[in-house]
Amino acid sequence: MDFIIFLPIFIMVLGITYFYIKKNYHYSRFREFKKVKNKGLLNALLYLFYRYLTPKPGSRLHNFYSRFLIHRTIDVKTIFLYKSLSLVIGIILLSSIKLTNIYLYTQEIYNNFYYKVDYMGTQNKSVGVEKAFEEEMMYFEIAKKRINNVIEKDKSIVINTIYNIIDFDNKETELDIDILSEKVYIRLLNYHKVRRINYPITIFILISFYFLPNIIVFIKNIFTKVDSKIELMFLKKLFILNGSIKPVNFRDVLSILIKNSNYYKTLLIDVESANNSNKNIEKFYRDRIRQSKELDEKLFLEKLEQANNIDFDQAVINIKNEFKIDKKERSRKVKKRIKWIEIIGGVGFIIILGLTFYYLLKVWMDVYNVNDFTTTM
Secondary structure, three states: OOOOOOHHHHHHHHHHHHHHHHHHOOHHHHHHHHHHHOOOHHHHHHHHHHHHOOOOOOOHHHHHHHHHOOOOOOOHHHHHHHHHHHHHHHHHHHHHHHHHHHHHHHHHHHHOOOOOOOOOOOOOOOOOHHHHHHHHHHHHHHHHHHOOOOOOOOHHHHHHHHHHHHHHHOOOOOOOHHHHHHHHHHHHHHHHHHHOOOHHHHHHHHHHHHOHHHHHHHHHHHHHHHHHHHHHHHHHHHHHHHHOOOOOOHHHHHHHHHHOOOOOHHHHHHHHHHHHOOOOHHHHHHHHHHHOOOHHHHHHHHHHHHHHHHOHHHHHHHHHHHHHHHHHHHHHHHHHHHHHHHHHHHHHHHHHHHHHHHHHHHHHHHHHHHHHHHHHO
16 A cells, blocks of 8 residues: 555546536537547547647637747647646656655565664674564564654654664564664664655656646757748748749648648648638737747738738739848848958957967067076176
């Protein structure tokens, strides 16, 4: 029974999940769930998870993750699934480590007579190891039942209590009572220590596991920022190329962009879904533009909205003009960068020249001082 340390936590989480689902699960959704359940248990569990354990579209948390995942190929529901799986893996891993440590330490405590104590130097008589070990384990079991909170109590108090337990039997023991009390105390202390859970560290590790997918996405976002900008330029060129070939409409071009996108695939699929549904398309674009943090992305969304709702041909012309402006801006940045390189190179050359002159002059002055010293002598 000592190994079932996580059972209360598991029962509590299970109970909270059950009552939450029961409270929010209405009969009107039963038929929908039944259809999913007929496709398999895994699909039914995923249905319940996505339904109740992921943020609802339009909520602050959902909007935050929509912005956070803007360059990824996964959606909000998927990252919450990964976060939950990561948490479950963390619980299983920590439980496995804890149970393994308990098993190994317990085996050592119950089977090793010389466990963490060298008594031979202070023992005043010869010892029968087998009998001494049997006595020690007997008093260990008695102390385990009678003494609580061993870790919190002062060592001397616990040892004195064990001493009194041994002395109360009024029997001659193989080991001196002082040594026997010390050995029983060490076994008892480590028996309780290995079973103790460090809740702050455990909670911190589990929180780290839960947010591990966030960390991975954040790191990937740093390295993919440049790639996403390159892809955005490529998508604009595709938009111009395919939008200039008549006859063509917005949905045809959008399908081509989706097929050739990676970082912006989720965004473009959302645009397609908004067009296929009864959503307010203007509100959709307005919300996505507000959520976006990148200026280039905001401008691209504005062009998509213009092509979608106002004038497709004018949107193509505007993207062409935007390319011309971008080209001038890149040229200006390159010239500015070259200018700074020239300034830094010039300053660096002057510093190197000055240091070279200094060391040459220093050598000459040292030689001059030596010759002057020799002449004076």
